[in-house]
Amino acid sequence: xxxxxxxxxxxxxxxxxxxxxxxxxxxxxxxxxxxxxxxxxxxxxxxxxxxxxxxxxxxxxxxxxxxxxxxxxxxxxxxxxxxxxxxxxxxxxxxxxxxxxxxxxxxxxxxxxxxxxxxxxxxxxxxxxxxxxxxxxxxxxxxxxxxxxxxxxxxxxxxxxxxxxxxxxxxxxxxxxxxxxxxxxxxxxxxxxxxxxxxxxxxxxxxxxxxxxxxxxxxxxxxxxxxxxxxxxxxxxxxxxxxxxxxxxxxxxxxxxxxxxxxxxxxxxxxxxxxxxxxxxxxxxxxxxxxxxxxxxxxxxxxxxxxxxxxxxxxxxxx
Ligand code: IMP
Ligand code: MG
Numbered sequence: 001x002x003x004x005x006x007x008x009x010x011x012x013x014x015x016x017x018x019x020x021x022x023x024x025x026x027x028x029x030x031x032x033x034x035x036x037x038x039x040x041x042x043x044x045x046x047x048x049x050x051x052x053x054x055x056x057x058x059x060x061x062x063x064x065x066x067x068x069x070x071x072x073x074x075x076x077x078x079x080x081x082x083x084x085x086x087x088x089x090x091x092x093x094x095x096x097x098x099x100x101x102x103x104x105x106x107x108x109x110x111x112x113x114x115x116x117x118x119x120x121x122x123x124x125x126x127x128x129x130x131x132x133x134x135x136x137x138x139x140x141x142x143x144x145x146x147x148x149x150x151x152x153x154x155x156x157x158x159x160x161x162x163x164x165x166x167x168x169x170x171x172x173x174x175x176x177x178x179x180x181x182x183x184x185x186x187x188x189x190x191x192x193x194x195x196x197x198x199x200x201x202x203x204x205x206x207x208x209x210x211x212x213x214x215x216x217x218x219x220x221x222x223x224x225x226x227x228x229x230x231x232x233x234x235x236x237x238x239x240x241x242x243x244x245x246x247x248x249x250x251x252x253x254x255x256x257x258x259x260x261x262x263x264x265x266x267x268x269x270x271x272x273x274x275x276x277x278x279x280x281x282x283x284x285x286x287x288x289x290x291x292x293x294x295x296x297x298x299x300x301x302x303x304x305x306x307x308x309x310x311x312x313x314x315x316x317x318x319x
Contacts, residue, residue, distance in 0.1 A: 004203040005162045007189040010169025011207040013215045015240070015247060017272040019043030021316070022165045023052075023059045029187040030160035032060025032067050034167060035192040036185040038074035038106055038126040039083075039130070041167035042241025052090060053241055057083050058165050068154050072194035073093045073150060074132040075144060076111070081285035084281040099153035101145030106132040122180055123218030125242050133184040138307045156196060156259075164192035170260035181219045188264050201306055207266035207311065210275040211300070214247040216240040222248035228282050236276040251291065254307055261311055269311040274301070275318065 006029075010016045023045035026032050039055035046052065047062045056075060060067035070073060080099075089096045110128030119126045120232040123272055135141035145153060171177045185191070189205045212232055215222040229249040232238075238247035261269060274297050277283055283294035287307065294300040301315060 002066040002158050002197055002201050003161050005164060005192065005197060005201045006167065006204040006206060007164040007192045007202060008206045008208060009166035009187060009189050009264060009266075010172075011209045011257055011264065011266065011269070012169050012213055013043075013171045013219070014169045015214055015216060015238075016169065016208040016210055017270070017316075018166060019045045019054070019059060020272070021206065021208055021270050022163065023047070023062065026063045026065060028059050028161065029060070029065060029163040030161060031158050031162045032058040032063075032065050033070055033158075033162060033164050033192070033195055034058050034068070034073050035070045035164050035194055036072050036187055037167035038127060038129050039076055039079045039104060040127045040129045040183060043165070043167075044241055047090075048091065052087075054087070055083060055242060056080060057087060058126075059095055060163070061087055061094075061096050062090075064093060065096065067097050068158075068195070069097070069099045069103055070195040071100040072191060073100070074104045074106050074136075075099055076106040076128065077147065079106075079127075080227060095151075097152070099148055100142045100156065101143065101148075101153050103144045104132050104136045105144060105147055107142065110135070123216075125217070125240075127242070129262075130184040132300050158195065158197060162195075162201075164189075164195065166192075170264060171256065176263060178219065180223060181217070189266075204268055205262055205264060205266045206268045206270065207264060208270045208272065210236075210252070210272045211277050211297075211311045212236070212252050213250045214238050215250070216243060216245050216247045219248070222250050224248070224250050228280070231280050232276060232282065235279045236273055249288060254304065255286060255289065258308055262280055262310065265281070266311050268314065269308065270314045270316050271304070272316050274315060278317075
């Protein structure tokens with residue numbers, strides 16, 4: 001029986017540091033699950049000072065916990081096995097990873113079309129994600145149960161305490177995000193129920209954001225490109241884990257963050273990378289559509305605490 005489900009999700013445009021948070025708490029759970037997206041995601045975390053980068057496999061594997069790729073995910077078979085063998089070489093047990101028989105398979109054709117057309121149109125990651133979900137919706141897709149060896153297929157059971165690791169984020173969500181500059185899946189906590197449990201099982205909803213906003217891919221909202229934003233991008237090492245592309249930087253939008261927290265139902269908020277603003281000595285955010293400046297990080301934190309009351313905020317500023 002499932003005791004409780006906790007869900008981590010990105011409250012911004014991805015790249016908030018979800019991987020770091022989830023790897024830190026994973027050991028408290030019986031299962032770690034992905035509920036959306038595919039290898040368009042990139043999660044970076046450290047295990048015993050060793051850097052680990054994953055795209056489609058949940059971080060549970062690094063903590064010896066069964067790791068499930070859910071029915072709402074899409075999987076490129078080649079990339080999956082390459083990632084699995086990379087993780088095996090790092091000393092993790094590949095037998096812990098299971099794919100839902102209902103997950104859809106990304107084909108070379110999906111990736112080719114994505115790279116040739118959609119990556120230029122809306123800045124996709126070229127991983128074939130949108131085309132795979134399109135085939136799923138058209139009922140012409142290929143499901144994992146028809147092509148994946150049996151030993152990799154999940155028996156669709158969960159038990160005890162379950163951690164769900166979101167990929168992408170609120171503003172990249174196909175329903176709530178800034179369409180058409182979004183991904184093709186549901187990224188909000190409600191989408192974790194696609195794994196096959198009742199919404200009533202959800203306990204904590206953990207939002208992750210940064211003290212400044214970033215965006216990989218095309219988005220007209222990210223219209224700042226000056227010395228200050230470039231400095232923050234450089235200090236914050238804002239380059240895509242999956243694509244290597246430079247991310248655009250804009251000051252934290254507290255209006256959008258509050259909206260995301262409310263709609264998603266978050267009760268905990270991790271705020272990352274305040275140390276980067278300290279290094280840059282720039283402390284700015286948008287509130288009520290106005291750009292405000294603060295004299296230091298403490299003043300900025302105090303302002304956020306005063307305005308974002310519905311969540312418990314964890315300032316998580318180490319690297
Ligand atoms: P797609 O998911 O590859 O179709 O890309 C659609 C949009 O979502 C593009 O703007 C991508 O840059 C963005 N995107 C997709 N996955 C991620 C992610 O994991 N982090 C940040 N941006 C992402
Ligand atoms: Mg990422």
